[in-house]
Amino acid sequence: MVPALSWCICVPWWIIPAKSLPAITAKREDCVKGDGQGKRYWLLKSEPSVFSYEDLEKAPKRTTHWDGVRNYTARNFLRDEMKTGDGVLFYHSSADPAGVAGIAEVAREGYPDPSATDPKDPHYDPKSTAADPIWYVVDIRAVRPLERFIPLDELRGMKGLEKMSLLQKGNRLSVQRVTPQEWDIILKAAAKKPK
Secondary structure, eight states: OOOHHHHHHHSOGGGSOGGGOTTTOOOGGGGBOTTTTOOBEEEEEEOTTTSOHHHHHHSGGGEEEOOOOOOHHHHHIIIIIOOTTOEEEEEEOSSSSOEEEEEEEEEEEEEEOGGGGOTTSTTOOTTOOSSSOOOEEEEEEEEEEEEEEEEHHHHHTOTTOTTOGGGSTTOOOSEEEEOHHHHHHHHHHHTSOOO
């Protein structure tokens, strides 16, 4: 018999009761902009010592593919959910301090991760093939740095972010949903001087 947890990871996210995954994701309908455009918002984590927001700005056409993701939930977001034009908060993780550094946008929707089929790449996965890819990437494009860096400690204290996926205990996903309300709160805070 397959343990329930393993089964849950394999089923589509919309089948799992929301209360079962509070630390993994906001509800899908909460992440769709109510302006009729269907724009969604995301947070992508990267260690700045590996690839920072500044590196994204210096990339050709200020664009890169978001590769190396090896978590099925995050992979599903990349493959199935992220759409061209969606907003992205670029988050510096494993840093001192960690926090939101800039804004990007999805420039190309999900396609097979080339690093998964390259034996020389550290993210190589022999189970993933060109004919049957397991892992996916999206392309993201830099929009602008935030007016000021928003550290994790400040995010934790912001009213309205209490349910944000990033701030939930145990959530280590490198790709996370952000609600339009959370997006607005963070961008407004970035435009103000810290208290």
